[in-house]
Amino acid sequence: MQTRRRLLEAACRVFAEKGFHAARVADICRRARTNVAAVNYHFGGKAALYVEAWRHAFSLAKPSVAQIPEDWPPEKRLRAFVEDLLRNLLDTEANRPFSRLYLMELIHPTGLVTHLWRELIEPRRRVLLRILADLLHTDPDDPRVLLCDLSVIGQCRAPYLMQTADLEYLLRSPLSPHMVRRLVDHITRFSLAGIRGMAAETAQERSPGGLSRPPSTGPFSGQDP
Amino acid sequence: MQTRRRLLEAACRVFAEKGFHAARVADICRRARTNVAAVNYHFGGKAALYVEAWRHAFSLAKPSVAQIPEDWPPEKRLRAFVEDLLRNLLDTEANRPFSRLYLMELIHPTGLVTHLWRELIEPRRRVLLRILADLLHTDPDDPRVLLCDLSVIGQCRAPYLMQTADLEYLLRSPLSPHMVRRLVDHITRFSLAGIRGMAAETAQERSPGGLSRPPSTGPFSGQDP
DNA sequence: GAGAATTTGAAACAGGCATTTAAGGTTGTC
DNA sequence: GACAACCTTAAATGCCTGTTTCAAATTCTC
Numbered sequence: 081m082q083t084r085r086r087l088l089e090a091a092c093r094v095f096a097e098k099g100f101h102a103a104r105v106a107d108i109c110r111r112a113r114t115n116v117a118a119v120n121y122h123f124g125g126k127a128a129l130y131v132e133a134w135r136h137a138f139s140l141a142k143p144s145v146a147q148i149p150e151d152w153p154p155e156k157r158l159r160a161f162v163e164d165l166l167r168n169l170l171d172t173e174a175n176r177p178f179s180r181l182y183l184m185e186l187i188h189p190t191g192l193v194t195h196l197w198r199e200l201i202e203p204r205r206r207v208l209l210r211i212l213a214d215l216l217h218t219d220p221d222d223p224r225v226l227l228c229d230l231s232v233i234g235q236c237r238a239p240y241l242m243q244t245a246d247l248e249y250l251l252r253s254p255l256s257p258h259m260v261r262r263l264v265d266h267i268t269r270f271s272l273a274g275i276r277g278m279a280a281e282t283a284q285e286r287s288p289g290g291l292s293r294p295p296s297t298g299p300f301s302g303q304d305p
Numbered sequence: 306m307q308t309r310r311r312l313l314e315a316a317c318r319v320f321a322e323k324g325f326h327a328a329r330v331a332d333i334c335r336r337a338r339t340n341v342a343a344v345n346y347h348f349g350g351k352a353a354l355y356v357e358a359w360r361h362a363f364s365l366a367k368p369s370v371a372q373i374p375e376d377w378p379p380e381k382r383l384r385a386f387v388e389d390l391l392r393n394l395l396d397t398e399a400n401r402p403f404s405r406l407y408l409m410e411l412i413h414p415t416g417l418v419t420h421l422w423r424e425l426i427e428p429r430r431r432v433l434l435r436i437l438a439d440l441l442h443t444d445p446d447d448p449r450v451l452l453c454d455l456s457v458i459g460q461c462r463a464p465y466l467m468q469t470a471d472l473e474y475l476l477r478s479p480l481s482p483h484m485v486r487r488l489v490d491h492i493t494r495f496s497l498a499g500i501r502g503m504a505a506e507t508a509q510e511r512s513p514g515g516l517s518r519p520p521s522t523g524p525f526s527g528q529d530p
Numbered sequence: 531g532a533g534a535a536t537t538t539g540a541a542a543c544a545g546g547c548a549t550t551t552a553a554g555g556t557t558g559t560c
Numbered sequence: 561g562a563c564a565a566c567c568t569t570a571a572a573t574g575c576c577t578g579t580t581t582c583a584a585a586t587t588c589t590c
Contacts, residue, residue: 102326115539186467226476227491234463235456242411266452273502274495340569
């Protein structure tokens with residue numbers, strides 16, 4: 081139905097902006113130009129709407145990373161990956177749903193989408209680990225790959241951490257498509273240089289201790305719905 | 306008074322963990338082993354307690370970055386800066402207040418601490434810009450410095466984005482002092498290599514357009530208290 | 531076009547939570 | 561030891577917000 085789709089899109093935007101807890105059902109309904117009862121009619125409640133909004137956001141975003149050709153050189157694949165993560169930065173109208181939705185769930189775990197994690201997020205991460213392993217001429221379980229993963233992801237998420245106005249303040253420049261391209265370019269080059277620096281280092285001092293334990297619990301362990 | 310201090314410390318931890326909005330006054334009081342009315346008696350309300358908690362957290366954290374000797378080589382200063390940002394990662398008992406408090410305010414601006422921004426945060430950022438400018442053999446207004454700033458800060462904040470358990474899952478290793486040291490080491494080296502990569506690049510293709518406008522509004526522009 | 535099912539609208543409901551209130555207890559002072 | 565200032569406690573208040581309710585309206589079926 082029309083209303084249902086409008087609600088989903090509004091929900092993506094509001095949940096992405098505020099997070100599950102701080103998002104107001106009334107806000108979502110105002111943006112969707114509908115009544116609050118519609119949420120409970122179509123979805124059964126705020127929590128269920130949240131889960132559906134996740135699915136909706138991912139249904140728009142998912143294919144791209146998975147479609148990076150595996151025979152591209154790893155440098156090119158890294159750029160494509162970064163580009164994909166930063167794609168949602170603009171679209172202030174359409175929404176910047178996926179990247180920030182995910183970020184919000186990381187910060188305030190609701191426990192509502194744990195089952196979507198392995199289905200939707202883990203495969204993406206595995207793509208990046210593969211790229212990094214290729215760049216470092218090692219395998220994806222190498223501790224250095226995990227650290228580089230954190231570095232790349234951290235850089236890509238940084239712009240989503242703040243309001244657009246604050247990002248523009250930091251960069252001293254309005255957030256245009258051109259600016260996003262420049263960000264992609266920077267993060268890719270910066271990371272490639274960082275990775276090559278690691279590859280050049282002697283591996284001896286980072287071999288023993290620390291980074292070697294198998295995963296214990298799982299992600300999204302917390303919950304406060 | 307005793308109670309006042311216990312409240313401040315509990316507030317730091319709870320606000321840092323949940324953010325202003327999601328934090329419950331009752332939670333804070335339970336941790337401080339006091340009654341909910343104490344918050345309103347000693348501080349006048351949740352909002353005022355939040356501001357005082359910020360001040361308290363910063364009073365513990367502030368000196369270090371400011372005390373990095375300016376005559377150290379920039380590589381050494383960068384390491385000291387990163388180390389300072391990651392210091393709060395442990396201290397699960399004492400609290401990991403500053404870094405995550407700040408992060409929460411970035412993500413959900415409350416508008417309650419805008420006045421503390423210039424006083425507390427801007428100076429820290431200027432220290433980093435100076436370091437990066439020295440490393441790039443340029444001045445702190447160079448657009449490349451701003452991009453590197455985003456990269457370094459993004460990497461340093463990444464560990465604070467998630468619950469400890471999730472970070473340990475990503476790193477496949479428990480979060481020990483040793484692990485934190487390794488993180489500091491990695492981020493410093495990775496960034497130094499990235500920065501040197503940028504410095505080596507031809508400056509021509511990143512000179513015109515984009516990154517050149519003076520700050521328009523200010524940070525923490527939003528508010529939803 | 532009549533009747534039935536589905537969807538929407540406005541208002542009432544209920545629970546959670548910050549804040550207030552007023553009484554009781556503690557500490558310091560003369 | 562009495563008084564006063566300060567602090568703590570438990571219960572009450574009132575607001576905000578997700579959910580429910582039920583009537584009105586729309587859409588679908590025959």
